Amino acid sequence: MRALLLTLAGALAVASCGKLDTVGGHYPGMRLFQPASGGYHIHYADPPWSLAEADHDYGALQPVLVVKAVYLGVDLSLVAYDLQVDRVDCESAAAAASEARNAAAAAGEVIDFGVRDFENSAGDVASEFGTRDGSGSLKALLPAKAQSTVDEQGFTIRARRTFFEVGAAGPGCFRVFVLSIYELDEHDLSFMLGSFEPRLQGADGGGAP
Secondary structure, three states: OHHHHHHHHHHHHHOOOOEOOOOOOOOOOEEOOOOOOOEEEEEEOOOOOOOOOOOOOOOOOOEEEEEEEEEOEEEEEEEHHOOOOOOOOOOOOOHHHHHHHHHHHHHEEEEEEEEEEEEEEOOOOEEEEEEOOOOOOHHHHHHHHHHHHHHHOOOOOOEEEEEEEOOOOOEEEEEEEEEOOOOOOHHHHHHHHOOOOOOOOOOOOOOOO
16 A cells, blocks of 8 residues: 555655756666755655645644655545654764654654664764654644544554764754654665765765765
8 A cells, every 4th residue: 555655646746846866876866855054965756755845734843855645546634754854952863863762762652663873875874763653742743634634544653763963064963854654664765864964965074985
């Protein structure tokens, strides 16, 4: 069902205005998202991903990239994936992930995978962990209509939080927060997160040769 949802969502989504990546050939055919404020960039496949709509209600979230949930042409009033990027204070990516993991557990989230290293394609080593809803705290981030859909369909909300140190533009960390109705420890998402770099595209500072 997941593949069908994403395929149909991609077919019906409005084309993103992200720049098509032709630099270096690392992500051929994928689009580049780099915010006007700079500081980071990420590559995404469009479809199924698209830029978040400025006038859409995403509840407590402020995603930059989303995947709409559509089944047999019917809008489920739910976003299958939200990807949000925030700059947070931190001593290190590992410390930020550990602190966030403890806070998530205290909020009633169930740990799917504990804090671990994650290396992007540029050689930056991030720290991340994954959870699923246990108390409704993750569902509460969604708009009211989406929360009703989650209850009606019996979905479980999952989150993956990946922390990258800001680096030369520091101090601080970028938290890449992905919320979804699907399991998040998967190859496609890891590949996409591996394209995230805490710098402008083409800027020096990547760890890879």
